Amino acid sequence: MKNDFPILSNGKIAYLDNSATTQKPRAVIDAVQKYYETQNANPLRGAYRWSVEATQKIEDARKKIAKFINAKSASEIIFTKNATESLNLVAYSFGRENLNLGDEILISIAEHHSNLVPWQILAKSTGAILKYIRLDSHGNFLEPDINSKTKIVAVTQISNVLGIKNDLSKIIERAHEFGAVVVVDGAQSVPHLKTDVQKLDCDFLAFSGHKMLAPMGIGVLYGRKKFLESMPPFLAGGEMIEYVEEQSTTFADLPHKFEAGTQNVGGAIGISTAIDYLETIGFEKIESIEQDLLDYAIPKLRDLKFIDLYGCDVENKIGIIAFNVKDVHPHDVATILDKNGVAIRAGDHCAQPLHRFLNLNSSCRASFYFYNTREDIDRLIDALKNVRKVMRLE
Amino acid sequence: MSDLDDLYTELITEHSRSTEHRKHLENPTSIEHGHNPSCGDDITLEVKIENGIIAEASFNGVGCAISQASTDMMIDLMEGKSVEEARRLIDLFIRMIKSELNDDDDIEELDEAATLENISNLPARVKCAVLAWRTLDRAIIGSAANDENRSPTMGQASRL
Ligand SMILES: Cc1ncc(COP(=O)(O)O)c(C=O)c1O
Ligand SMILES: [Zn+2]
Numbered sequence: 314m315k316n317d318f319p320i321l322s323n324g325k326i327a328y329l330d331n332s333a334t335t336q337k338p339r340a341v342i343d344a345v346q347k348y349y350e351t352q353n354a355n356p357l358r359g360a361y362r363w364s365v366e367a368t369q370k371i372e373d374a375r376k377k378i379a380k381f382i383n384a385k386s387a388s389e390i391i392f393t394k395n396a397t398e399s400l401n402l403v404a405y406s407f408g409r410e411n412l413n414l415g416d417e418i419l420i421s422i423a424e425h426h427s428n429l430v431p432w433q434i435l436a437k438s439t440g441a442i443l444k445y446i447r448l449d450s451h452g453n454f455l456e457p458d459i460n461s462k463t464k465i466v467a468v469t470q471i472s473n474v475l476g477i478k479n480d481l482s483k484i485i486e487r488a489h490e491f492g493a494v495v496v497v498d499g500a501q502s503v504p505h506l507k508t509d510v511q512k513l514d515c516d517f518l519a520f521s522g523h524k525m526l527a528p529m530g531i532g533v534l535y536g537r538k539k540f541l542e543s544m545p546p547f548l549a550g551g552e553m554i555e556y557v558e559e560q561s562t563t564f565a566d567l568p569h570k571f572e573a574g575t576q577n578v579g580g581a582i583g584i585s586t587a588i589d590y591l592e593t594i595g596f597e598k599i600e601s602i603e604q605d606l607l608d609y610a611i612p613k614l615r616d617l618k619f620i621d622l623y624g625c626d627v628e629n630k631i632g633i634i635a636f637n638v639k640d641v642h643p644h645d646v647a648t649i650l651d652k653n654g655v656a657i658r659a660g661d662h663c664a665q666p667l668h669r670f671l672n673l674n675s676s677c678r679a680s681f682y683f684y685n686t687r688e689d690i691d692r693l694i695d696a697l698k699n700v701r702k703v704m705r706l707e
Numbered sequence: 708m709s710d711l712d713d714l715y716t717e718l719i720t721e722h723s724r725s726t727e728h729r730k731h732l733e734n735p736t737s738i739e740h741g742h743n744p745s746c747g748d749d750i751t752l753e754v755k756i757e758n759g760i761i762a763e764a765s766f767n768g769v770g771c772a773i774s775q776a777s778t779d780m781m782i783d784l785m786e787g788k789s790v791e792e793a794r795r796l797i798d799l800f801i802r803m804i805k806s807e808l809n810d811d812d813d814i815e816e817l818d819e820a821a822t823l824e825n826i827s828n829l830p831a832r833v834k835c836a837v838l839a840w841r842t843l844d845r846a847i848i849g850s851a852a853n854d855e856n857r858s859p860t861m862g863q864a865s866r867l
Contacts, residue, residue: 644746644771644835645715652711660746668747674769675747703711704772705720 332680374585399519399534404431414440470502475624476633526587531580632681653696723772737850741842778839
């Protein structure tokens with residue numbers, strides 16, 4: 314499989330930072346390159362052939378994404394630049410319109426800053442109250458306080474630190490009982506699990522192309538049509554309009570109402586090709602490869618007495634492992650691993666409230682994708698055995 | 708591995724764990740907080756400046772070995788120095804880490820902190836090395852301001 318990924322094919326680096334971004338297969342790189350070499354034009358703007366083709370490519374990608382996550386209609390798929398922009402779109406456009414003093418926004422303590430700071434800002438500007446779902450000692454969500462004041466529930470399907478698959482079905486059901494909308498951060502789940510927005514019954518879903526083999530700069534917001542239709546535009550400008558008068562404007566229909574300015578056609582082609590690639594492998598296989606890597610890695614890590622693991626005593630988990638080396642700061646661990654050809658992430662992983670909740674300053678994180686191998690994990694383990702020696706602790 | 712030995716020298720690993728300057732001062736003239744959001748280095752520096760001299764400094768915090776060793780070595784170097792001298796050395800240190808030294812610079816003036824020179828080859832760790840020095844620079848400014856209104860206040864937490 315690694316042979317499909319030019320950057321991995323020489324085997325020099327054990328790339329274990331897939332939660333940050335994934336590598337790109339040859340098929341995606343080629344498709345994007347081919348577009349720029351043979352078709353590039355501004356979509357929606359020209360009557361000539363290249364522009365028509367570029368427009369077609371974007372709309373094809375939209376349809377493919379709709380099918381990929383089982384949305385009812387392609388007009389429920391909005392292109393953004395990443396999950397962060399998708400979440401901000403909901404916070405600004407839906408949030409400002411619908412929240413009032415004393416309303417409640419409920420998120421979890423495990424959120425990435427992208428699904429936390431926009432809600433904090435929204436709360437400040439509307440007088441709404443930001444509340445948190447906390448975690449039990451394993452890292453699972455505790456019972457959420459959803460009540461008649463709750464207007465928005467914004468939760469991650471999988472934390473980018475703990476890697477635990479949160480069962481959102483009860484939260485979503487309860488939120489809907491009280492008329493709250495549910496925003497799901499799918500940045501870590503959509504690349505790893507089969508996603509079905511109708512089955513999940515969420516109102517919004519945000520994810521990034523670059524975490525699922527596509528280029529950086531293309532992201533998706535899925536939104537239930539009835540909400541998207543009633544929401545005001547987020548960004549304004551070209552392409553999102555119908556008629557522009559001197560003092561007023563009428564807006565385009567969905568999905569273009571939310572896509573102001575020239576869109577990222579290369580990115581749309583990239584994510585579309587990435588979906589083809591993922592579907593050829595199939596999520597069943599992707600999940601089983603990642604499960605195998607987890608089952609292989611966790612006991613080996615546990616054998617290293619100087620390692621503390623977080624969120625690892627649960628079954629329902631994807632290939633994300635947060636850990637610390639005793640008495641060594643994660644940043645030093647990452648530098649030492651880097652010198653041994655192992656790429657991991659160190660720091661707070663854009664989840665400071667979670668680290669504070671876990672009483673940690675920061676952590677190391679190894680995260681897998683289906684192209685990783687047991688050999689990558691062996692290299693991680695071997696490199697870790699060196700860390701305390703380099704730091705002159707033994 | 709020799710790379711790593713050049714980076715995590717005995718001097719640096721020892722300074723990173725030293726507790727000598729990890730304490731609170733009795734009457735600091737300035738308390739300044741420094742933070743690297745990406746990796747979580749987080750220090751609070753206390754200084755007591757009297758008659759234009761850094762009489763005492765201390766710190767508390769958490770962070771990587773580079774940030775902690777750098778802080779510890781900086782305090783060793785700075786105690787007893789005049790404010791002007793301190794600012795000159797801060798500038799020298801930051802230029803050393805950023806590989807922007809001039810011909811007439813002498814990094815020996817930085818004493819043990821000169822051993823952090825290798826960090827200039829590691830762009831990802833530059834922030835760690837300079838954190839304390841930037842924080843001290845702000846503490847000096849803060850101290851001068853506090854001089855005017857007499858009580859030490861927490862400077863603005865800053866992002867580098
Ligand atoms: C759970 C989660 N949410 C949101 C994001 C933000 O993704 P992006 O930076 O692509 O907008 C990330 C990525 O780091 C993530 O892991
Ligand atoms: Zn650091």
